[in-house]
Amino acid sequence: MTTRAVIRGVGHYLPERIFENAEFSEKLDTSDSWIRSRSGIERRHFAAEGQGTADLATRAARAALDDAGLKPADIDAIVVATSTADLTFPSAATMVQDKLGMEGGFAFDIQAVCAGFVFALANANGMILSGQADRVLVIGAETFSRILDWTDRGTCVLFGDGAGAVVLERDTGNGTAQDRGILASDLNSDGRYRDLLYVDGGVSTQNTGHLRMQGKEVFRHAVEKLAQTAHKALDKAGLSSEDVSWIVPHQANLRIIKATAQKMGLGMDRVVVTVQDHGNTSAASIPLALSVGKARGQIKPGDLIVVEAIGGGLAWGSVVLRW
Incomplete structure (x- = not known):
């Protein structure tokens, strides 16, 4: 028998404040149609005052x-x-641990921007396979509204706040691609491209800073690298695109999602899309989409899922799992 890390449960949370595209036009030279045509986003949620990522x-x-x-x-x-x-420290994870009333176990954060949940899922899988843990709560959570430049229409219209989570649990399988659980992962980064997507501040600068992005360049890298990492992970699992039930991609931009699916030879009827309602929630977008996809009745037991994401760093990766 082979140890596998299986998703036992999934859930999400979105702040109550819904911000429609049209609201941006009150202060910026933009419109609902302009935002939709370039991103596919129609609305997003913003955290309330005093409501934090934890x-x-x-x-x-x-x-x-x-x-x-x-x-x-x-x-x-x-x-x-x-x-x-x-906070700079302690980690958001330890704050969640406290809020849940957990007095045992351990907790820590992973920072890989929009690819963060993929990196966290791969690391949690490793902890289960090594015997470090039997059940791991893997969460993606962001309040990007706090680092946006509200005068930059090229970035502030794209992002939203939210959180998604999965419970990953030790199980056993036969060691084949038909097993439930995580079957393969592929992680990558290349710091040469750090200036394409970054925040111009940080702890050592004593300035929070704002998100900055070279949109066209990020788009180009995203389509190429997302399809590439998905194929690598599928190859590791002994599978191909034809075996995929659903792609659950990072929800950054509908044009990127469509182009990546096309590059993988898959139709949009096999892609879970939530970007229209949530915007880009960075590390939260994939677990949010998994939760929504299950609630919609799209994702079912036995389905083969590919999750993939790219973010600042650049950092990118994918995980192949069976639901």
């Missing part, structure tokens, strides 16, 4: 635990993927 993460975590039929005490570890933690 708050969103905790709400998503509770939803995933409820879906799994588990309690916080059943969890061995928490991994939070975020670029917008509430």
